[in-house]
Amino acid sequence: MRQETGTEGSDRIRVARTRALRIGLPLLALVSVLSLFIGVIDLGPRDLIQDPEALRLIALSRWPRTAAALITGASLAVAGTLMQMLVRNRFVEPMTAGTGQGAALGILAVTFLLPTAPLFAKMAVASATALVSSLVFLAIVRRLPPTQPLLIPLVGLVYGGVLGAVVTFIAYQVDLLQYVGVWMSGEFSGVLRGRYELLWIAALVAGLAYLAADQFAIVGMGRTVSVNLGLNYGQVVLIGLVAISVVTALTVVTIGMIPFVGLVVPNIVARLWGDNLRLTLPVTALMGAGLVLVSDMLGRILRAPYEIPVGTVFGIVGAALFLWLLYRAPRHG
Amino acid sequence: MIRVDGLSYRIGEQHILSDISLDLPRGGISALVGPNGAGKSTLLSLIARLIPIQTGRITVDDLVVGQCASDILARKLAILPQSDDIAPRLTVRELIGFGRFPHHKGRPGVDDRRKVDAAIEAFDLEPLQHRPLDTLSGGQRQRSLIAMAFAQDTDYLLLDEPLNNLDIAASRSLMARLRDLAEVNNRSIVVVLHDLNFACGYADFLVALTAGRIGAMGPPSTVVTSQMVAKVFGTKAPVIRVGDRPLVQV
Numbered sequence: 001m002r003q004e005t006g007t008e009g010s011d012r013i014r015v016a017r018t019r020a021l022r023i024g025l026p027l028l029a030l031v032s033v034l035s036l037f038i039g040v041i042d043l044g045p046r047d048l049i050q051d052p053e054a055l056r057l058i059a060l061s062r063w064p065r066t067a068a069a070l071i072t073g074a075s076l077a078v079a080g081t082l083m084q085m086l087v088r089n090r091f092v093e094p095m096t097a098g099t100g101q102g103a104a105l106g107i108l109a110v111t112f113l114l115p116t117a118p119l120f121a122k123m124a125v126a127s128a129t130a131l132v133s134s135l136v137f138l139a140i141v142r143r144l145p146p147t148q149p150l151l152i153p154l155v156g157l158v159y160g161g162v163l164g165a166v167v168t169f170i171a172y173q174v175d176l177l178q179y180v181g182v183w184m185s186g187e188f189s190g191v192l193r194g195r196y197e198l199l200w201i202a203a204l205v206a207g208l209a210y211l212a213a214d215q216f217a218i219v220g221m222g223r224t225v226s227v228n229l230g231l232n233y234g235q236v237v238l239i240g241l242v243a244i245s246v247v248t249a250l251t252v253v254t255i256g257m258i259p260f261v262g263l264v265v266p267n268i269v270a271r272l273w274g275d276n277l278r279l280t281l282p283v284t285a286l287m288g289a290g291l292v293l294v295s296d297m298l299g300r301i302l303r304a305p306y307e308i309p310v311g312t313v314f315g316i317v318g319a320a321l322f323l324w325l326l327y328r329a330p331r332h333g
Numbered sequence: 334m335i336r337v338d339g340l341s342y343r344i345g346e347q348h349i350l351s352d353i354s355l356d357l358p359r360g361g362i363s364a365l366v367g368p369n370g371a372g373k374s375t376l377l378s379l380i381a382r383l384i385p386i387q388t389g390r391i392t393v394d395d396l397v398v399g400q401c402a403s404d405i406l407a408r409k410l411a412i413l414p415q416s417d418d419i420a421p422r423l424t425v426r427e428l429i430g431f432g433r434f435p436h437h438k439g440r441p442g443v444d445d446r447r448k449v450d451a452a453i454e455a456f457d458l459e460p461l462q463h464r465p466l467d468t469l470s471g472g473q474r475q476r477s478l479i480a481m482a483f484a485q486d487t488d489y490l491l492l493d494e495p496l497n498n499l500d501i502a503a504s505r506s507l508m509a510r511l512r513d514l515a516e517v518n519n520r521s522i523v524v525v526l527h528d529l530n531f532a533c534g535y536a537d538f539l540v541a542l543t544a545g546r547i548g549a550m551g552p553p554s555t556v557v558t559s560q561m562v563a564k565v566f567g568t569k570a571p572v573i574r575v576g577d578r579p580l581v582q583v
Contacts, residue, residue, distance in 0.1 A: 211439075212439070213439075214431070214434060217431070218431060218434060221414070221419050221431070222414065222419070223383075224383055224412070224414045225414045225419065225431075227381070227382060227383055227403065228381065228383075228407065228414065228482075228485075229407055229431065229432075229435055229485070230402075230404030230405070230406065230407025230408070230434070230435045231403070231404075231434075232403065270422050274422040274423055274424065274427070274465060275422040275423050276423055276424075276427045278439075
């Protein structure tokens, strides 16, 4: 109690957040370096000096894969946080509530109708359909009774499931099922230089969202508070949905869907450090990047030379972490 | 001064407010009272641009509600949100900090920090300032929310039934704080109250609504009579006088 009453610089959450960043950032850098040396081809630090092929391998495959995992994890965690703020419910995330499936629908349509379209155009279409399906989800959610908060994630699951079924059905009809498999289950084994660079846009979008962290935090307090503070509520919601849709679409197209990242990470961060996004979003991004990268590394190691998809590993790692957080003894103070 | 002119509001065929015109004075506490469903909260929401105006016109000093930019009105008028409507995982200090948003737009400066400190001090929240909202009692949370509106530093402060779920001690101390805000800080306060006696005890100006129309308007000492209570609330209750304040016997 005593330490909480001090005024000068004793903001407990701020201090804890700074500590998390100070420990987390070097740890993430270390794990990233380790990730460069894990794979089918044996590669040790010493090879970098002795073997010219080693640098090529890192530039061509290992670094792109590591970067892709970092960006995907960070941007999906941020997108999940945004969605939870916009919907005002902790149990939704883009990959299970229709946004990811909407993106898959869009890319399927382009692949079938305009197979020669450039990748960037496919991306734009996937983002647009992801946005439309998120808007529909939001419209559905607004009609649900506010006294039943658990209805929202359930409706999201049903809605995402229906959209996913539509995608599978159409793909079956037009003989594109093998593509759908790639979009629907994310994995990093196909990441090579030249095949993942679009993800940097997702990183950029997540970074830009941070500029409006206060606005998103206010929207998370509801419409009354937002209007009272002079915010253009509809505009902020739309900007948030666009950011979520772009991040999701880029991930689905380049990596495939990775569920739970946008659900587990924001919930862990909110439990530990609260909802002041200006403070917590960097930690959210850091934790998302770290957990997804570690999951991918485990997937590479556990059954080498075969791989376990990152989504499967993350499901286990994330769920274990979350359960530990829920059931551990409460802190003192 | 808040001026309401020819204001009507309906939902479908149902008339919530019918041709209301009134002036709420600058300074002091104005209370909106009336039976359930009389349109008190609707009137407050219309003034605070939470719902769009259908017919009529509302001005707050020289600002026309609905026409002036929302962020400009946010520096003139604050409305207290319902307390169970708020994200619980903010600390008291963080919550109050968001009250400064209309002024700093995401980049708080030294002045904003000072105003937050002042709000925390004015509402005796120092010991609680780093506690998350969901660990507070109802009265403490209500106090934090009013401190947030105080930090917003507006001339007008609107509150929609702030005494809901508060016991008598918390209710009285909250009303006393509102009096302080009006007298010491020169804020104009408009408050929807359920309990007519709290309005009699603390308000300078009283507007009684009944079925979407104005039933009575003026200082409580002249307005509150047993005839008025019968007309507005539809119940025969004797009104006695304690000092210069009326008191409704229940």
